[in-house]
Amino acid sequence: MRREDCEDAKKILERLDEIEILLNTVLEELRELKKRKPEARQAPKSSLIEILRERKFMPLSEVKSKPALRQALERGLVLVLRDEGANKELVVLKEAARDLLDKLPMSVKDAEKLSERDYELLQVLNRLGYVLLKGGQYIKTELAEEFYV
Template sequence: MIAMSGVREVKITEDGYRLLKVIKEVAGLRSEGEALEYVIKRFLEQSEVLREILSRLDVIEGEIEVLKGKLDELRELLEVRERRRVKKEVRKYYEDLVQYIESRVYVFPSEIKAKKKLQRLIEEGALVHLRDEGLNVEVVTTKNVIERILAKLPLKVTDVDKVLTEREQQLFVLLNRLGYVLKRGDIYVRAS
């Protein structure tokens, strides 16, 4: 039994008593009771420090969660930006392909390596796929090119080579065979 200030008696094991004697000598205290008070005081100080550390860890944990949320937002923003960039590049590729075809008046589908993109543009109506089974000819052009050629009608048979370029003439022949253009006497007219 050890007497402490403010406490009547405290039961301590033999090993605990030996430990208190060592603490008393090392710390330069007068009694085992003072040594026990010293140990309890140190324990309480350390537990207060631990409580402070734990509360700081809780704050840090909260900040880490906020940072994780911000990182997720940034990651999502970057993904959206990347999707927009890719979409823009794809749109630019489509626009470039359409412009290329318009500048050439028409192209053969075999000239285009991106078959799926070509098919998509045809399905979306940006390009027109013309096929003449009799001539075994298949071309891709744009509605603008067809409209540009058809806008020049009515046209005399003798004026075709004067008004249309060579490639436009080739497409004109195909449009005539497919029924977009009709020949009435010596004049080509637009089919209704």
């Protein structure tokens, strides 16, 4: 099997995992809605993966559905990273981290041109050793392979 075919198959499997997590989140929300009185019903919340696609990472404390987080972790879609510098745990979408890591090596000037969220993610990855600043260039380390598994 060609490498491109393997990568395409991996992307399809990741997307199926995301859909399954979304469906489970919807089922969980439906169960909650059935428990509530009709006047207490609200608009459904976005799924964890959708939120992370938009935000790239978020504090663990903001995750509303622990079962959705557990499933995303089991399926390898996210990682929980302990950022000692900021004294918090972050849930990071692997896909977002890979997109950023694939842009490396990158000069400091180019890094400053990144979107605010990408730059924040780069700084987190730098503090945690996934990325190093060496000779005015951000480069990924062997640790960064964790985002490709």
